[in-house]
Amino acid sequence: xxxxxxxxxxxxxxxxxxxxxxxxxxxxxxxxxxxxxxxxxxxxxxxxxxxxxxxxxxxxxxxxxxxxxxxxxxxxxxxxxxxxxxxxxxxxxxxxxxxxxxxxxxxxxxxxxxxxxxxxxxxxxxxxxxxxxxxxxxxxxxxxxxxxxxxxxxxxxxxxxxxxxxxxxxxxxxxxxxxxxxxxxxxxxxxxxxxxxxx
Numbered sequence: 001x002x003x004x005x006x007x008x009x010x011x012x013x014x015x016x017x018x019x020x021x022x023x024x025x026x027x028x029x030x031x032x033x034x035x036x037x038x039x040x041x042x043x044x045x046x047x048x049x050x051x052x053x054x055x056x057x058x059x060x061x062x063x064x065x066x067x068x069x070x071x072x073x074x075x076x077x078x079x080x081x082x083x084x085x086x087x088x089x090x091x092x093x094x095x096x097x098x099x100x101x102x103x104x105x106x107x108x109x110x111x112x113x114x115x116x117x118x119x120x121x122x123x124x125x126x127x128x129x130x131x132x133x134x135x136x137x138x139x140x141x142x143x144x145x146x147x148x149x150x151x152x153x154x155x156x157x158x159x160x161x162x163x164x165x166x167x168x169x170x171x172x173x174x175x176x177x178x179x180x181x182x183x184x185x186x187x188x189x190x191x192x193x194x195x196x197x198x199x
Contacts (some may be wrong), residue, residue, distance in 0.1 A: 013138025014178070015076035016171035021052070026135045030170065031083065033131045037124035040116040041102060044094025046124055049085040049160055057083055060167070063155035064148045073117040076176055077140070080169035084128055085144070085152075087162040088121040103118045121165040124168035128168050143165050 001009075022030075034040065051057050061078055066134060070078065093116060094107035104111065124139055124191055132139035144164045152164060 001134050002174045005135040006130050010133050010196075011143075013169075013171075013173050014073060014140055015174035015176040016079040016081065016138065016162060016169065017174045018079040018081070020081070022170055022171045024139065026137070027052075027082060027170075029135065030128050030131050033127045034084075034086070034124040037118040037127050041061045041096045042092060043093045043096040043117075043120070045089040045096075045117050046121045047087045047089065048124075049087065049156060049158065049164075051083040051085070052081065060152070061157050063151040064144050064167075076174065077142070077162075077169055079174055080140075082170040084168045084170065085164050086121045086128075086166065086168070087158065088115075088117040088124045088165050089162050090115065091161050093117045118163075118165050125166060125168055127131055128170070132168075132170050136172075137170055138177065139168055139170045141168050143167075 009148070019112070027050070031050070034048060035044070035046075036047075051060050057078070057080070060083055065074060090109075093112070094109060096102065097104050098107050129139045129141060143166050149164060152158065153160070157162075
């Protein structure tokens with residue numbers, strides 16, 4: 001598939017065929033592409049938790065969602081045969097930029113105008129999303145609620161220095177996938193968001 005087609009076809013898929021697993025070789029390509037993302041100072045302060053078995057996925061949903069009957073969104077999302085949780089490690093960046101070739105001698109977080117550890121994990125996530133499209137799969141990036149991060153860490157033994165920036169569900173699209181109502185807003189055009197030379 002041409003890259004322009006991959007970009008145009010990329011959308012968030014919210015329902016999955018529960019009987020078609022993601023082939024292992026495709027899963028590996030998703031992850032191999034993720035680590036090709038750029039990272040500040042080549043810090044590579046990311047990690048990826050891969051959840052494929054029914055038990056692993058059930059544990060994820062139990063840790064990250066509230067009790068009670070699942071709504072339609074959650075019911076459809078739980079059908080995804082593969083979950084990839086990208087995690088960011090701020091310490092890797094603070095340590096890297098305290099090295100001699102970067103010119104700083106301390107780990108002062110105040111020098112960082114934005115949390116590039118999260119930005120870089122987000123770029124890795126986008127490569128997973130694009131690779132899924134290229135492989136004929138559907139995928140969706142969604143957040144892990146802040147109040148559930150502690151339960152998520154405990155459920156999977158995730159070290160404190162790693163923070164989930166979200167989760168990417170992956171699989172073959174299911175029959176109940178529907179477009180998000182948010183899309184009614186329409187995509188903003190280039191002429192509306194691009195400013196040449198000055199604002």
